[in-house]
Amino acid sequence: xxxxxxxxxxxxxxxxxxxxxxxxxxxxxxxxxxxxxxxxxxxxxxxx
Amino acid sequence: xxxxxxxxxxxxxxxxxxxxxxxxxxxxxxxxxxxxxxxxxxxxxxxxxxxxxxxxxxxxxxxxxxxxxxxxxxxxxxxxxxxxxxxxxxxxxxxxxxxxxxxxxxxxxxxxxxxxxxxxxxxxxxxxxxxxxxxxxxxxxxxxxxxxxxxxxxxxxxxxxxxxxxxxxxxxxxxxxxxxxxxxxxxxxxxxxxxxxxxxxxxxxxxxxxxxxxxxxxxxxxxxxxxxxxxxxxxxxxxxxxxxxxx
Numbered sequence: 001x002x003x004x005x006x007x008x009x010x011x012x013x014x015x016x017x018x019x020x021x022x023x024x025x026x027x028x029x030x031x032x033x034x035x036x037x038x039x040x041x042x043x044x045x046x047x048x
Numbered sequence: 049x050x051x052x053x054x055x056x057x058x059x060x061x062x063x064x065x066x067x068x069x070x071x072x073x074x075x076x077x078x079x080x081x082x083x084x085x086x087x088x089x090x091x092x093x094x095x096x097x098x099x100x101x102x103x104x105x106x107x108x109x110x111x112x113x114x115x116x117x118x119x120x121x122x123x124x125x126x127x128x129x130x131x132x133x134x135x136x137x138x139x140x141x142x143x144x145x146x147x148x149x150x151x152x153x154x155x156x157x158x159x160x161x162x163x164x165x166x167x168x169x170x171x172x173x174x175x176x177x178x179x180x181x182x183x184x185x186x187x188x189x190x191x192x193x194x195x196x197x198x199x200x201x202x203x204x205x206x207x208x209x210x211x212x213x214x215x216x217x218x219x220x221x222x223x224x225x226x227x228x229x230x231x232x233x234x235x236x237x238x239x240x241x242x243x244x245x246x247x248x249x250x251x252x253x254x255x256x257x258x259x260x261x262x263x264x265x266x267x268x269x270x271x272x273x274x275x276x277x278x279x280x281x282x283x284x285x286x287x288x289x290x291x292x293x294x295x
Contacts (some may be wrong), residue, residue, distance in 0.1 A: 020061075023157030027072050030149025031128045035075030035098070038135035042082035042091055 065161055066109035069124060069154065073102040079135060094134025101127025109158055113166050117158050125151035178222065182229050183212050189240045196243040200257035204236055207264035214271050221271055228267055232260055 080095035105120040105127070129147030132138045138146070176184070186209050193202035208228075215225055239257075243249060 019156045019159050023153045023155070023159075024068075026149045026153030027068070027124075027157060028153075030146040030153055031069075031072040031098075031102070031124070031131075032075060034128065034132040034136040034138060034146055035073060035079060035095075037138060038091065038095060038131065039075050039079035039082065041135070041137055042079045042086055042088065045088050045091065046082055046086040048086075 062161055065112070065158060066106035066120070068157065069106045069109070069120075070099070070102045073099050073127075073131075076131060076135065083135075091135050091137075094131050094136070098127045098131025098135060101130075105154065109154075112161075117155060117161075120158075121151045121154035124154045177219075178229065179212055179215055179219065182233055183209070185233060185237055186212065189236055192240040192244045196240070196249075198243060198249050198253065198257070200254050200261070201236075201240060201243070204257050204260045204264070207261045208233060208236065211264050211267055211271075214268055218271070218275070221274070224271065224274075225267060228263070232263060236260065 076095040076098045080092050080099070083091035083095060101123050105123040108116045108120040108123065125147040128150035129143040132146040133140070133143040186205050190202060190205045190209075193205055211225060211228065215222055239253070
């Protein structure tokens with residue numbers, strides 16, 4: 001059984017959105033882009 | 049006000065924590081489907097690994113315990129690196145960069161969400177009580193009694209089990225039965241062990257077993273008598289109180 005999730009911090013850091021935004025960009029570049037490359041590579045292999 | 053807004057945003061994100069990771073890996077789904085039609089096993093394997101590891105990382109982050117974010121970020125790094133190498137065919141260096149990006153990206157994305165400490169280990173089970181230990185010994189004696197040529201052994205074991213049943217109902221009477229447990233049960237256990245080892249029952253054994261059965265019955269009667277006396281006293285006290293109140 002999962003433990004109850006902790007309540008969010010009452011006073012969150014105002015730097016959180018920046019950290020979140022940077023994380024989004026990094027994950028987009030590191031995970032999403034290679035996924036797109038893989039898709040086009042697969043299409044290229046399909047029509048070879 | 050800005051802090052309140054950020055706090056509300058953090059609360060919202062806590063409910064959906066971890067779900068962005070598989071969302072970023074979604075392009076691998078159509079890639080895997082097309083690669084399967086193209087017959088490229090390497091590509092399919094890369095897509096599958098990337099997808100599965102992103103789901104595993106998401107589950108770990110949703111668990112929300114201390115250390116889960118670190119583990120999940122390494123899982124994402126491995127998944128992104130392998131997907132970039134096998135599925136996207138981006139050479140050797142770029143997959144390492146993709147892995148590093150996934151590692152730090154995951155950490156930055158979920159850094160400010162709180163993590164709970166691990167739950168405490170379950171409490172050790174309580175040691176068996178004296179009555180439970182005695183019952184286990186009697187059960188063993190009963191098993192031995194079925195295999196030896198002495199029918200009265202089982203009868204004594206049953207009589208002693210009756211005493212234990214009475215003691216289970218009223219454990220505070222245990223001090224009165226301590227001698228019984230220490231001497232009679234111990235003696236019966238030794239007799240059963242010797243008989244099980246192949247000893248021939250001596251001529252006096254049936255008489256001794258009869259005496260032990262009798263002793264168990266007398267102990268039960270003594271316990272019941274004490275209960276009756278206690279009830280008698282309670283009834284008398286209650287009757288006196290009611291009389292004092294004029295009823």
